[in-house]
Amino acid sequence: MNRKTLVLPAVVGLLAPVLAACGGSDGGGSDGDAIAVGTTDRFVATKKIPAPFDPAYAYDAGSWNVLRQTVQTLMAMPRSGSGEPVPEAAESCIFTDSGSERYVCTLRKDLKFASGDPVTAADVKYSIDRVRAIKSSSASYGLLSTIDTIETQGSDKVIFHLNTPDATFPYKLATPTAGIVNPDDYDKRKLRDGFEVDGSGPYTMQAEVDGDAIVKTVFTKNPHYKGQLKPKNDKVELVSFADADAMGKALEKGDIDLMTRTMSPEQINAYSTTPPKNVNLVEMPGMEIRYLGFNTTADSVRSKAVRRAMAQVVDRGELAAGVYGTTAEPLYSLVPAGITGHQNSFFNKYGDPDKAKAKQMLSQANISTPIKVTLHYTSDHYGSGTKKEFEVLQKQLNASGLFDVDIKGDKWETFRDSQLKGEYDVYGLGWFPDFPDADNFLAPFLDKDNFLATPYANSSIRGQLIPAERREADRLTASKSIQQIQNIVADDVPVLPLWQGKQYVAARDDITGVEWALSASSVLQLWELGRGVSG
Known part of the structure; x- marks a missing residue:
């Protein structure tokens, strides 16, 4: 396939190459041998x-x-x-x-x-x-x-x-x-x-940088690599785009060969029914989850009753279907479906959305309504659906008459820094597992030195249940402790799970290994990609 030279309208001025490792790429632009992969991930320093x-x-x-x-x-x-x-x-x-x-x-x-x-x-x-x-x-x-x-x-x-x-x-x-x-x-x-980056992995890398951001990362096969992987290409370019629409246009024109994170729900739906010429959409199982996190020392959500009332009001089915269509499913636990030990603890406790029950919770705790709170989200890290998702959450909570919700989006570098400093009362985050085990959907949020830097600490979870489940090599045996943790989370609501997502890759039909491009754990496996014969 003859691909046009890739042009990024957002790039101004010269691109400065950053060479990583002695065996780095010998070229900075696209060529006929490299496989070009699009992403909306933004890498900044x-x-x-x-x-x-x-x-x-x-x-x-x-x-x-x-x-x-x-x-x-x-x-x-x-x-x-x-x-x-x-x-x-x-x-x-x-x-x-x-x-x-x-x-x-x-x-x-x-x-x-x-x-x-x-x-x-x-x-x-x-x-x-x-x-x-x-x-x-x-x-x-x-x-x-x-x-x-x-x-x-x-x-x-x-x-x-x-x-x-x-x-x-x-x-x-x-x-x-x-x-x-x-x-x-x-x-x-x-x-x-x-x-x-200097390592011993299957590739070396060379980054093309504009200002403080990468616009393209070129991976070149490492001749010294020894391991269990068998790269099926000599070079891959990971090209960063401002949004999913720009990435999709590049794929359709042939400027890139494949795109994955993060495609928009609209793209996925369109490609499912009428894919562009010579482009195939592949659906894969996924373990991505989205959730609301709470600063449990903040005045607005310090009371457990407030967090429980939110859990009682939020309609996950409407949220997932209305924003993400068939690409997401309601989630009622931090541990997603398909992981050993999963159970629907939030549904078991709260059932279907019920404003009257939420009102009663707040009344019994002597909390005046409406409760004013701001939900914070990252505007550029998880794709275009995030803003719509928070607009739906805002509408649901305000419609209950129990909350007065504002929403605010910030770019990832600002958002993450502020969240870690405890500046947000309520915030939305996603989680792609470090490894496919229930422990990795619980300990990173609930153990000491956790990913959220949360002030929430439950002595039973940290002192007994996490150590107990980690002792069990048989993860089915570990499920008893894992399920107890999920029940405590549903009761205390330090986090509120929202939905679980699927994964998609769209690729031109001369690219091989697409079915392995993303693992179930969301690992991008560029070494699996090759170039075949277009249909």
């Missing part, structure tokens, strides 16, 4: 987000998907994104005790960084200890909270001593937070600012 691609800081799906192409981890999830992790930089990893507290990994032979430097057990220890020591504001280090100490034996053996049993630990070693970096390039005491 600012004072608020200084190091978007440092494993010690990165903690969102877009940045992680860049790291997964470039930085190796000891373990990795299977191609499907579900099931148990498999060795990646490691040749083998295993618990050596019956209590899931001692985990030993042996590295592959002759493992090298893209620079050609050898990867050693000391490098693994350095990388993970660095994340734990820096403790960045993103709170990604919470994934490694069960590590007590790390020991090395020789150049190829790493021994993790855990401070508590953790059957989910192999999953955590498969996340970019546990990515292996070269100590020569990453200071032990501070983040690596900017867009440079």
Whole structure:
């Protein structure tokens, strides 16, 4: 296929290339060999987000998907994104005790960084200890909270001593937070600012930057890579667009070959019925969830009765269908359907939306109505549907007569910084799992050092139930504790789950491997893409 040269109207001035790793891309523009993938993920390096691609800081799906192409981890999830992790930089990893507290990994032979430097057990220890020591504001280090100490034996053996049993630990070693970096390039005491990445993954990267934002990231096959992945291409370009409409037009013109996050609901519906010529839409299972979070110390929502009343009024069915159509389903727990241990705790407690019940809750707590509150959302991180979603929430809550709701959208870098500082009483966030286990839909929101920096703390959840479910290697056995946590969340409402989404990829018909481009855990697997023959 002859593709036109890609033109980005929003780019002004010269693009400055940022070379990452010695084996970086040899070219900055599109060419006939590279597969071009569109995204609306926006990668910026600012004072608020200084190091978007440092494993010690990165903690969102877009940045992680860049790291997964470039930085190796000891373990990795299977191609499907579900099931148990498999060795990646490691040749083998295993618990050596019956209590899931001692985990030993042996590295592959002759493992090298893209620079050609050898990867050693000391490098693994350095990388993970660095994340734990820096403790960045993103709170990604919470994934490694069960590590007590790390020991090395020789150049190829790493021994993790855990401070508590953790059957989910192999999953955590498969996340970019546990990515292996070269100590020569990453200071032990501070983040690596900017867009440079140096690792031992399947690709090296070169970023084309305009101002403080990336407009294109070029991934080039790493000749030194050794792992379980088998890249089916030599080069992929990840092209950032301002919105889904611009991304869709580029696909239809042939300027890009594939697009995924984040397509608009309107695009998905249109492509499902009348796809553009030579373009196919592929639907995939997904584990993305959306929810409202609460600053439980804020005056407006400090009372449990207020949060319960919101849970009683919100109509998830209307919200999901009205904004997202068939691409989303109502969610009644932080743990989505399809994950072992899921149960509909919020529906079991509140049933269908009921204004009278909500009014009674507030009356019994002696709370005057209407309750004035602002719902905050990010205007540029999850796609065009987010604003519409919050307009529906505003309408539902105000129609009850119990709330006086305003809504306000901010760009991601402002939104996330303000949310972490506790400046929002109520805010909307999404969650793409770090790994496909119920623990990862609960602990990041409820355990200490959590993703939300929430003041909410339940002693039973933190002291008993999370440790109990992590002791169980059999996740079905762990379900008893997992379901108790979900019931407590429905009772206290520190978060309010809203909907669970599906995943979609649209691609030109000469691109192969599209069905594997996104795993069930929302991992972008660029190594699966190839170029075939157009139909």
